[in-house]
Amino acid sequence: MDKPKTNKHLSRRDFIGFSAGAAGLAALAAMAMRSDDGLEENVTTINPDEIKTRETETDVLVIGGGMAGLFAAVKAHDAGANVMLVSKGALGASGQTPFAKGVFCFDAEKEGMTLDEYVAKVSYSALGTNNPVFTRQTAEHSAARVAELREWGFFDNVLCRKPFLHPVEERGIPVKERVTITHLIKENGRIAGAAGFGLDDETVWFYKAKTVILCTGAGGFKPNGFPICDLTHDGTIMAYEIGAKVTGKEWNDGHPGRSGNPAACFDGWGGSGGMFEQVPGTTGVGIRHDLGVDMNYSTYANGGPSEGGGMMGGPPGMMSGNAKGGPQRPAGLEDSGGPGGHPGGGGGGDGKRPSGPPPGGSGKGGRPEMAGGPPQDGQRMGPPPGVDGPPGGGKGGGPGGKGGPPGGGKGGKGGPPGMSGSPVGGSSAGMAIHKAEGLVPINPQCESTIPGLYAAGDALGSYMAGGIYTQIGSSLAGSAVQGAIAGEAAAAKSSELPAVSISAAKRKQVTGEILAPLKRSAGYGPRWVTQTLQGIMIPNFIIYIKKENLMRAALAYIEELRDHHMPQLRAADMHELRLAHETANMIVSAEMKLRASIERKESRCSHFRLDYPEMDDKNWRAWLNIYKGEDGSMQLEKQAFNTWPGGRPAKTA
Amino acid sequence: MPINNISGCIGCETCVQVCPTDVIRMDPKTKKAVIQYQADCQICHLCRMYCPVDAITITPDKSIPVVVSWG
Numbered sequence: 248m249d250k251p252k253t254n255k256h257l258s259r260r261d262f263i264g265f266s267a268g269a270a271g272l273a274a275l276a277a278m279a280m281r282s283d284d285g286l287e288e289n290v291t292t293i294n295p296d297e298i299k300t301r302e303t304e305t306d307v308l309v310i311g312g313g314m315a316g317l318f319a320a321v322k323a324h325d326a327g328a329n330v331m332l333v334s335k336g337a338l339g340a341s342g343q344t345p346f347a348k349g350v351f352c353f354d355a356e357k358e359g360m361t362l363d364e365y366v367a368k369v370s371y372s373a374l375g376t377n378n379p380v381f382t383r384q385t386a387e388h389s390a391a392r393v394a395e396l397r398e399w400g401f402f403d404n405v406l407c408r409k410p411f412l413h414p415v416e417e418r419g420i421p422v423k424e425r426v427t428i429t430h431l432i433k434e435n436g437r438i439a440g441a442a443g444f445g446l447d448d449e450t451v452w453f454y455k456a457k458t459v460i461l462c463t464g465a466g467g468f469k470p471n472g473f474p475i476c477d478l479t480h481d482g483t484i485m486a487y488e489i490g491a492k493v494t495g496k497e498w499n500d501g502h503p504g505r506s507g508n509p510a511a512c513f514d515g516w517g518g519s520g521g522m523f524e525q526v527p528g529t530t531g532v533g534i535r536h537d538l539g540v541d542m543n544y545s546t547y548a549n550g551g552p553s554e555g556g557g558m559m560g561g562p563p564g565m566m567s568g569n570a571k572g573g574p575q576r577p578a579g580l581e582d583s584g585g586p587g588g589h590p591g592g593g594g595g596g597d598g599k600r601p602s603g604p605p606p607g608g609s610g611k612g613g614r615p616e617m618a619g620g621p622p623q624d625g626q627r628m629g630p631p632p633g634v635d636g637p638p639g640g641g642k643g644g645g646p647g648g649k650g651g652p653p654g655g656g657k658g659g660k661g662g663p664p665g666m667s668g669s670p671v672g673g674s675s676a677g678m679a680i681h682k683a684e685g686l687v688p689i690n691p692q693c694e695s696t697i698p699g700l701y702a703a704g705d706a707l708g709s710y711m712a713g714g715i716y717t718q719i720g721s722s723l724a725g726s727a728v729q730g731a732i733a734g735e736a737a738a739a740k741s742s743e744l745p746a747v748s749i750s751a752a753k754r755k756q757v758t759g760e761i762l763a764p765l766k767r768s769a770g771y772g773p774r775w776v777t778q779t780l781q782g783i784m785i786p787n788f789i790i791y792i793k794k795e796n797l798m799r800a801a802l803a804y805i806e807e808l809r810d811h812h813m814p815q816l817r818a819a820d821m822h823e824l825r826l827a828h829e830t831a832n833m834i835v836s837a838e839m840k841l842r843a844s845i846e847r848k849e850s851r852c853s854h855f856r857l858d859y860p861e862m863d864d865k866n867w868r869a870w871l872n873i874y875k876g877e878d879g880s881m882q883l884e885k886q887a888f889n890t891w892p893g894g895r896p897a898k899t900a
Numbered sequence: 901m902p903i904n905n906i907s908g909c910i911g912c913e914t915c916v917q918v919c920p921t922d923v924i925r926m927d928p929k930t931k932k933a934v935i936q937y938q939a940d941c942q943i944c945h946l947c948r949m950y951c952p953v954d955a956i957t958i959t960p961d962k963s964i965p966v967v968v969s970w971g
Contacts, residue, residue: 340918340946406949408918424917446922469942471966476942477920509968510902511960513945523945546970665960673969774939774964781967791969822922822937 288769289817293449295765300758302453302749305331305421306741307734308441310428310482311462312336313344314723315704317411318392318730319460319737324418326738332415333423333443333454335463335825336477339411342464343705344723346474348522351720352393352529353386362386365532366899372536372580373713375868375888376683376852380691381709383899384732385725386718392727393529405526426452427825428481430757431459431700432749433489438699439747441485442757446821451758457744458699458737461486462730465684465705467677468781468833472504472666474512475678479829480836482706486686487835492696492874492892494708495684496836497843498715499791499853501538502675507668514665515674530720536580538680538716539853543672543791544573574855575862676785677836680853681722682711687872689892692736693729696874696892699744701737703729710870714852764827770817773826777833780808784837793844793856802841808834838881843871846883902941903948905957909933915947915956923947939964 307323309316312334320332335341355361360368366383396402400410415422428443432453440455463482467475487493504515516522548571678684685708686695693701693709704726711725712718764770783804784790789797813831818824849863850856869885872892876882889897903923906915909932916924916933924947925936933955941963948956 336920336922337917340950341920345920345946346944406946408950425922471962471968474920474942474944476940504968506968506971508960508962510962510966511943513943513958514960524949543969671968671970673967676969778965778967785967785969787969822940825922826940 286769286771286775287817289765289767290819291765292820293765295762298444298449298451298762298765300451300453300754302455302754303331304455304746305329306457307331307737308333308454308456308459309462309734310334310441310459311342311464311704311706312338312340312411312422312424313342313462313464313704314347314726315464315706315730315733316460316462317415318727319462319701319703319734320420321414321418322731322734323460323738324420324734326735328738328741330734330738331421331423331454331456333426333428333441333452335425335427335481337408337424338415338422339406339408341477343475343478344726345407346516346523347723348525348527349530349720349723350393350396350527350727351385351389351531351718351724353389353532358532360532363899368532368534369712369717372534372577372717373710373715374577374851374862375713375864376710376715376870377713377717378688378710378897379889379899380897381682381688381711381725381729382713382718384691385711385721385728388728388731389724392724392731396727402527402529405524407527423452427828428454428463429485429761429828431461431485431489431697432753432757433697434747434749434753436698438697439749442754442761444761444821444824446825449821451761453749453754453757455747455749457741457747458701460693460730460733460737461686461695461700461702461706462704462726463702463706465678465681466832466836467675468784468837469777469829470674470676470678470781470785471510472512472515472674473502473678475675478678479832480677481829481832482702483685484832484835486695486697486700486702487839487873487875490697490875491700492687492872493685493839494687494870494872494886495679495710495714495843496839496873497847497854497871498679498683499540500675500678500680501540501542501672501791501853503542503670503672504674505666505668506671508666509671509674511666512674518665527723533719534580534717535719536576536715536717536852539574540791540855541574542670543787544855546672547787547792548573572860574850574852575860672787672791673785676781676790677833677840680712680714680716681705682707682709682725683714683853684708687886687892691732693733694736699737699740701733703733707733708870714854761828762824764816764818765820765824767815767817770815771812773816773818773823773830776808776812776816776830777826779812780805780830780833780837783808784840790840790844791855793854794858795845795856798841798845802838802845805834805837805841809838839873842881842883843873847871902938902943902960902962903935903956903958904938906933906935906955907957908953908955910953910955912952914950914952918946918950920944920946 306329309320309332323330369382399413425446428441430442432440442453461482464478466478466480469476685706686702789801816827818827848859849867851862868888872884911931921940923937923941927934
């Protein structure tokens with residue numbers, strides 16, 4: 248076939264027939280999509296039969312171009328390995344890293360606190376859910392990573408592509424950008440590389456590697472109001488597919504957005520001059536118990552957000568204590584309303600009750616205070632994702648900040664006001680608290696249950712912070728620290744291993760799976776399937792306020808998407824091919840999230856069950872792992888807190 | 901619209917590189933950046949912030965319906 252397939256659209260009437268049937272499967276997701284987003288003939292704009300296949304080789308393959316990937320590549324190189332970094336987007340401009348502005352930097356002398364005391368405080372807030380080995384590791388190594396970042400210019404630039412390129416170019420580390428990795432490849436029981444496709448070169452790429460480090464971040468359901476729409480748990484799912492154990496899918500991240508222009512994440516984080524346009528800084532010790540589902544619960548219990556009440560612009564009963572029966576908190580760690588704060592919200596406050604700004608307000612009072620210092624309770628500004636936020640927003644600024652335009656800043660040149668209105672949940676839907684989900688580590692070197700496969704940052708279920716937001720700024724710091732450790736460990740491991748090979752049969756199978764959506768003559772549009780999934784998963788009463796019957800109902804929908812729609816996703820070009828693979832990953836993630844949430848019959852940290860509202864220490868001082876059973880079905884197992892797989896104790900000393 | 905206009909593009913391709921969701925592509929004929937997949941814009945403004953000549957305009961509304969947790 249020399250030409251792309253010719254256009255032959257279904258008639259409007261045909262489409263309505265199809266969509267009515269499909270809509271019956273997902274009544275929750277009844278949204279007005281364009282007709283060509285639904286079930287349609289696949290009219291490709293490129294010729295899938297002309298796509299080339301190429302292969303390259305390295306010792307250590309780093310997948311992901313954020314903070315973890317940067318350090319993994321640099322440290323593996325410095326340890327003597329040949330390294331290649333491949334990223335879905337551009338180095339320093341994909342994932343959550345570009346939006347994160349606070350880096351935790353532990354200084355025992357300045358804090359007047361030992362590492363052990365710090366770990367004990369985090370563990371207290373995390374209600375046992377953190378892995379103290381990783382909690383300590385991040386604090387212990389944070390200052391060294393911060394010093395390197397400073398040397399590369401990270402703290403002098405609003406945008407981090409240039410400071411990230413600095414050490415990579417200096418070392419001559421090859422970087423492949425805009426390549427979507429879809430498969431990890433296992434041969435003879437250990438990792439042998441990865442495969443994916445280039446958006447621009449329209450090529451299927453095989454990367455042979457002795458070790459692979461997943462720095463692919465976490466993900467969500469392409470939610471609105473949080474810049475994570477390129478993060479779809481790709482690393483987690485491709486590792487799960489080759490047998491890796493995954494943990495933490497029951498936890499939630501509770502960042503809200505606002506009801507007006509809820510997708511406007513830039514505006515939500517302060518608009519012009521706001522969070523996204525500021526240079527990064529460092530944070531000191533500041534331990535909280537935040538960003539769980541308190542706000543979702545109080546809205547659920549009190550009938551929806553309205554003006555007034557505990558927080559101007561927020562729902563009544565914003566504080567957890569105001570809504571009976573909600574999530575429990577450890578004594579002494581009252582909800583300070585953030586580090587999360589609310590998009591569109593400025594800082595300031597009296598230290599106890601969040602005194603937010605007028606809806607959508609954003610002003611100088613709400614600017615984050617970047618440098619040093621422990622956070623002040625009640626000072627709040629939405630942190631950028633991945634960041635956990637800098638400490639405090641605005642120095643004691645009064646409610647509302649000053650002078651900010653309504654709507655969270657200018658939404659571009661002469662555009663309508665940005666994010667505004669009442670707080671509304673779900674801006675990061677599908678994501679857990681940073682580093683509470685991802686691959687199960689078997690040791691402090693960030694190695695997974697697959698020999699030769701490592702993960703770092705949000706791709707690793709390290710439980711550095713636990714199942715709730717504890718230490719401000721620890722996300723970026725943890726990604727840097729874990730990336731460095733995994734890089735060195737992978738380099739050392741690679742030096743002991745012979746060259747790997749990928750069999751012809753495996754190459755053929757993987758190529759077929761990668762290109763399948765392009766080769767289908769008809770199928771479901773990935774955007775429609777994604778929106779259907781969002782409609783099933785994102786409502787407050789499914790993902791946040793959990794109940795067995797509703798989760799089982801949602802699971803039935805998700806299983807339908809898995810069994811019927813996932814095998815029929817279509818793609819007209821490389822962009823849609825990426826969307827199709829992302830959509831498939833989100834479907835599997837949704838199944839994991841529901842199964843884990845059904846299984847955990849208690850409430851703890853950011854996991855809240857309306858039918859099991861109490862913490863159950865007798866049965867649930869355990870993490871919940873997921874793996875693929877021999878029959879291909881999803882299996883769940885407990886792993887006791889403070890242990891490695893197999894029961895070895897995870898001790899900090 | 902989210903990203904809704906590129907005016908005065910000098911063809912440096914930076915915005916194409918830095919868009920996390922692959923919204924922008926180069927027009928092979930004009931050698932200028934075009935908004936190819938507007939529905940996938942996440943309104944993060946990275947393209948605008950990286951643009952060396954301030955050519956990109958973004959508004960806060962999404963071009964497709966959005967799903968939130970309650971409403």
